[in-house]
Amino acid sequence: xxxxxxxxxxxxxxxxxxxxxxxxxxxxxxxxxxxxxxxxxxxxxxxxxxxxxxxxxxxxxxxxxxxxxxxxxxxxxxxxxxxxxxxxxxxxxxxxxxxxxxxxxxxxxxxxxxxxxxxxxxxxxxxxxxxxxxxxxxxxxxxxxxxxxxxxxxxxxxxxxxxxxxxxxxxxxxxxxxxxxxxxxxxxxxxxxxxxxxxxxxxxxxxxxxxxxxxxxxxxxxxxxxxxxxxxxxxxxxxxxxxxxxxxxxxxxxxxxxxxxxxxxxxxxxxxxxxxxxxxxxxxxxxxxxxxxxxxxxxxxxxxxxxxxxxxxxxxxxxxxxxxxxxxxxxxxxxxxxxxxxxxxxxxxxxxxxxxxxxxxxxxxxxxxxxxxxxxxxxxxxxxxxxxxxxxxx
Numbered sequence: 001x002x003x004x005x006x007x008x009x010x011x012x013x014x015x016x017x018x019x020x021x022x023x024x025x026x027x028x029x030x031x032x033x034x035x036x037x038x039x040x041x042x043x044x045x046x047x048x049x050x051x052x053x054x055x056x057x058x059x060x061x062x063x064x065x066x067x068x069x070x071x072x073x074x075x076x077x078x079x080x081x082x083x084x085x086x087x088x089x090x091x092x093x094x095x096x097x098x099x100x101x102x103x104x105x106x107x108x109x110x111x112x113x114x115x116x117x118x119x120x121x122x123x124x125x126x127x128x129x130x131x132x133x134x135x136x137x138x139x140x141x142x143x144x145x146x147x148x149x150x151x152x153x154x155x156x157x158x159x160x161x162x163x164x165x166x167x168x169x170x171x172x173x174x175x176x177x178x179x180x181x182x183x184x185x186x187x188x189x190x191x192x193x194x195x196x197x198x199x200x201x202x203x204x205x206x207x208x209x210x211x212x213x214x215x216x217x218x219x220x221x222x223x224x225x226x227x228x229x230x231x232x233x234x235x236x237x238x239x240x241x242x243x244x245x246x247x248x249x250x251x252x253x254x255x256x257x258x259x260x261x262x263x264x265x266x267x268x269x270x271x272x273x274x275x276x277x278x279x280x281x282x283x284x285x286x287x288x289x290x291x292x293x294x295x296x297x298x299x300x301x302x303x304x305x306x307x308x309x310x311x312x313x314x315x316x317x318x319x320x321x322x323x324x325x326x327x328x329x330x331x332x333x334x335x336x337x338x339x340x341x342x343x344x345x346x347x348x349x350x351x352x353x354x355x356x357x358x359x360x361x362x363x364x365x366x367x368x369x370x371x372x373x374x375x376x377x378x379x380x381x382x383x384x385x386x387x388x389x390x391x392x393x394x
Contacts, residue, residue, distance in 0.1 A: 011190075012183035017068040019124050019176055020076050023083075024065020026117040031058050037110045041103075044149070049097035053090045057111075057118075060086045064121055080125035084134055087111070087118035091141045098149060108146035115139050116169035123176040135173050139165035197365065259298040263291055263331055266301055270338065273305035274327055277312040283327045290333030300373060300391050303366045304338055307375070310363050311340040311387040319344020319385065335372075335392040346383045363387065 031054075042050040060083040067079040091111055103109075119135035126134070143161045261269065267285055274281055308327065315325050323344030330337040367375040372392045379385040 011186035012180065013073050015179050015183035016073060016076055016124055019120060019180065020064050020068045020080065023080070023117060023120045023124070024062055026114065026120070027058050027061030027065075027083075030114045030117065034110045034113055037107070037113075041110060044098060044100055044103075045094065046097040046099065049094060053094060053111075056086050057083075057090050061117070061121070064124075077125045080121040084118050084122035084125060087115070088134070088138060088141065091138070091145055095145055095148065098145075100149075102151040103149050104151045104153075106150070109142070109149050112142040112146050112165075115142050115165060116172045119169055119173045120176050123173050123180065128177045128181070131173060131177060132170075135169050136166055139169055195365075260295045261298055261301045263287075263294045266294070266296055266331070266336065267329065269301055269305050270308060270327075270329055273309045274312060277309050278316065278325070281312070281325060281327060283329050286328065286330045288330065288332040291331035293333050294331050294336065296336060296391060297370075300370045303370045303373065304336065304389050304391060307363045307366045307389050308338055308340060311389075314363075315340065315342045315344065315385065318347070323384075335390065338389040340387040340389075341384065343384045346379045346381050346385050348381060349377055349379055363389075 038050065038054060060079070064076070064079045064083045067076045070076070094109065094111060098109075115135065115138040118138055119131060122134040123131040125131075140162050143158060143165055146161065147155055147158045267283075271283055274283060312325065312327070315323065319325070319342040323342045325340070325342045328337075328339045328341075330339075363377070364375050367373040367389060370391065374388075374390040374392070376388040376390075377385070378388075
């Protein structure tokens, strides 16, 4: 299974699809329940209206449910809006197509049985204020339709009927609005948590890298002094001293935003990052034609090194003691590809809980923050794991 990288929208999307399926089942229930009334009242409308209205109202309701099979949530919202609008159109055209005789059994027109179901579709499609507006209009319009269709001797007061319908539907629509809002809050909270954790991880990676640079400079000073004490003033001493001074200048100036690593430095950095986790692991280095000309921003190189280290740590922790691990680094003229694979237990990426930030932050979070960065995680239970980290100049 492949997991894609992007903003977290799981909770809101799942609740939206749940309400779409629930609303679709409501349409199906009312179609079965109201079928005798629909057939019995058909002669009171123009001949064309009943088949068109039934097809349009219930058809768009079923379409709303079927839209949950599409991965794009925009389609789900669009079909929900279509179902909500179709109900209002059916009420309006039903008033025009009605010719009687009046209903004498105290019941209303069949459309009056489920305005709340149509408003559920509106709640899934639109903002809460619009959804509640739709509910009020639908309840008022269909109760007015009832007052027109019923015999005056059996009809009840219009305003109390509207108030009762609005109050009854508000319970259902209000619950839907709150549930959908909760999903959006959960998603935004997870987005903020991931962003904060990613920033903290980035700062930590910079600190570790700076400490490594400080250690390298310390070694440079010691090497320079040792060379001077043993051999005196030599060309090698001049070269070593100049290199150390350049390192001091770079440290004093701070990390430059345009600092770049060449192909050799990239490979060295990745070897160090992997060696910090698994000292015995040898990287398979492959170079495409023109790879020697590759240069990468230092931040992108550090991000890939940190993500590589985290992928190896996850593999050691979860793949199992008998798993084989490998790291393949492919350099090209315009990009870099790092593939970490193991033959371990594997897992279902979609089943990883949102609070487990190892994948979401330490690997994917680092990579998506880098311009040109990419990440792909392929894994299945009992079929190993492959983590692919990439950077492209484009």
